Amino acid sequence: MEVARDLQDHQLVDRDDEPCGRVDDIVIEWDDAGARLGALLSGGGIFLHQLGLVGDVLKRVLRFQSAQSHIAIDWRQIRGFAPQHICLLPPRGHIGLRRVGMLGDDQHLLSALLQTPVTDSNAAQMGILDLRTVTPRPPTAPRVIGVLCAQQPRLLLLGLKRHDGGLLPRSRIDGQARFVPWEAIASIRTDGIQLNCSFVDLPLLSDTPDNDPPAAAQEHAE
Numbered sequence: 001m002e003v004a005r006d007l008q009d010h011q012l013v014d015r016d017d018e019p020c021g022r023v024d025d026i027v028i029e030w031d032d033a034g035a036r037l038g039a040l041l042s043g044g045g046i047f048l049h050q051l052g053l054v055g056d057v058l059k060r061v062l063r064f065q066s067a068q069s070h071i072a073i074d075w076r077q078i079r080g081f082a083p084q085h086i087c088l089l090p091p092r093g094h095i096g097l098r099r100v101g102m103l104g105d106d107q108h109l110l111s112a113l114l115q116t117p118v119t120d121s122n123a124a125q126m127g128i129l130d131l132r133t134v135t136p137r138p139p140t141a142p143r144v145i146g147v148l149c150a151q152q153p154r155l156l157l158l159g160l161k162r163h164d165g166g167l168l169p170r171s172r173i174d175g176q177a178r179f180v181p182w183e184a185i186a187s188i189r190t191d192g193i194q195l196n197c198s199f200v201d202l203p204l205l206s207d208t209p210d211n212d213p214p215a216a217a218q219e220h221a222e
Helices: 044-050 053-061
Strands: 011-013 019-022 025-031 034-042 069-073 078-082 085-088 097-099 107-109 125-133 143-150 178-181 185-189 192-195
Touching: 019 034
Parallel strands: 011 085
Antiparallel strands: 011 019, 025 034, 025 107, 034 069, 034 143, 069 097, 078 085, 125 143, 143 178, 185 192
């Protein structure tokens, strides 16, 4: 699964298949054992947080609760996937709001990570196209297996939608993008990701075919 393509901006539906928001951001967590997806985040507080200083000003102006909080969906609350939908276990009224808080040193928002430069052992630099995980099987959070990197990723993605299943058209980026295994990451900081190897030693994306987006709901009992 490619996280931005297959999760970000997708519709959330509750136990009764009623819409209850969209995935506005995703927490990425890591430790010595590797990286995994954390909570799926939805709500006005997340959108304003992504705006940085402008969002902070708007939060002070917009004093209603939705501007200060968000919905955080744990993987134990997910019952499966359908095309363009993420199906939840709780009914809408049981999905509680949380205040937007600070993340730990071993956590990052996907939206921020996609803006983070990646530097290899030869000081060459690329940007991030997406993260790749194993196929999700709730209630277990998917493990991150690598990062897809390319020169000027915004230009490669220009005119494409993240949620239409076409985030990474092979014809456009196969010869440019590289697959970075998570084990090749030496450090992650707010100002950049450092690799322990060179980009030229990493496989092209064409040599690492991705999984298809989740196509059918995987039902799980409550």
